[in-house]
Amino acid sequence: MSAGEKKNVTIKDLAIASGVSIATVSRVLNKIQGCCSAETEARIRQIAEEMGYAPNVMARSLVTRKTGLVAVLIPDIHYYFFQEFYFGLEEYFNRHGIHPILCTTLQSQEKEKEYIQSMTNGLVDGMIISTLNSEENNEEILKLKEKNFPLVLLERYGQDIESCCNVRLDNSKASEMAVDYLCQMGHRKIAFVGGPRDAYNSRLRYQGYLNGLEKNGLAADEKLIVCADYQYEKSVAETKKLAESQEFTALIAANDLMCVGACKALAKLKKKIPQDISVVGLDNTAYLELYQPSLTAVSFRALEMGKCAAKCVKKQIDGEILKKKEYSFMPAIKIGKSSRIL
Numbered sequence: 001m002s003a004g005e006k007k008n009v010t011i012k013d014l015a016i017a018s019g020v021s022i023a024t025v026s027r028v029l030n031k032i033q034g035c036c037s038a039e040t041e042a043r044i045r046q047i048a049e050e051m052g053y054a055p056n057v058m059a060r061s062l063v064t065r066k067t068g069l070v071a072v073l074i075p076d077i078h079y080y081f082f083q084e085f086y087f088g089l090e091e092y093f094n095r096h097g098i099h100p101i102l103c104t105t106l107q108s109q110e111k112e113k114e115y116i117q118s119m120t121n122g123l124v125d126g127m128i129i130s131t132l133n134s135e136e137n138n139e140e141i142l143k144l145k146e147k148n149f150p151l152v153l154l155e156r157y158g159q160d161i162e163s164c165c166n167v168r169l170d171n172s173k174a175s176e177m178a179v180d181y182l183c184q185m186g187h188r189k190i191a192f193v194g195g196p197r198d199a200y201n202s203r204l205r206y207q208g209y210l211n212g213l214e215k216n217g218l219a220a221d222e223k224l225i226v227c228a229d230y231q232y233e234k235s236v237a238e239t240k241k242l243a244e245s246q247e248f249t250a251l252i253a254a255n256d257l258m259c260v261g262a263c264k265a266l267a268k269l270k271k272k273i274p275q276d277i278s279v280v281g282l283d284n285t286a287y288l289e290l291y292q293p294s295l296t297a298v299s300f301r302a303l304e305m306g307k308c309a310a311k312c313v314k315k316q317i318d319g320e321i322l323k324k325k326e327y328s329f330m331p332a333i334k335i336g337k338s339s340r341i342l
Contacts, residue, residue: 008054009048014044014047014048018044028045068125070124070127070150070317071126072089072102073105080285081255086102089310092307093314098317101119112140113140126317127150127313134198141156152312166325168328169331171204171208172207175209177212178280179215180216183216191246195227195229197227202254206254230257230258235259236265239266256297280296281298282297282298293336294338296338299332308327312327
């Protein structure tokens, strides 16, 4: 070894410096509870930090047959919901020594298939696979299920995947709650800016809107319904055309990006919120919290869903059998200043 080279610190080095066995050091570094006293654990961790110890992930994986990695497949990082979802699962993983690998499928079935096939052959210990927000094919997911590969789905639907662990939002209830709220404030002409027609959760949100109208004695008006594919720019264009051609007193946008886009379109037309039109968004993320006036929104609880998905995949990695397969989150409305009583 040359004078300029630095020796890698091993677990054996830490054991000698700490005055404990190699096994004890290993258990502490792998966050196994109850292997020693709190004082000993704290001393080992302090010595590891002082000596600059860095775990050899490859070596550890050869012994444990685990990499400590979980792949997380989402359709598009621009959707703030998925950012918050990722923050939630990362918070949980950080406490358990697991590292998530973020993979963006770009709403492509082919790209999703590539990720699944390339990463589940020893690279990762588990996988969390989100909706594509477009047409989906669950064939690769079913192959993983047959292999008992640790797997959690987010917002995926279909009878073929009912046996998989699935974390979902009650999408229909979310838009129904938005309609109920606006009707309670006296609104009767409520427009709806929906998501892509081939995304199952989008269809559920649209159905919830229809359910809400029917429950409140209102007939659906196709002229007040537009599709903006969960996209900001398309929402601006579609809402502008809608507001120029139709009269309505309130608007519901089926996700946060479209809600901000709708507000932008109304501002271009010199329509004030909520004086001229009340606005309610679905998915209460930072986009809506930062907007002025603060927007009334139905929260999707993305952080909690992320923690739930992370916990479920870890249990499977640890060899536990999940007693519960489906986790459905009930949305909650958060009142802002973007709506008013007629």
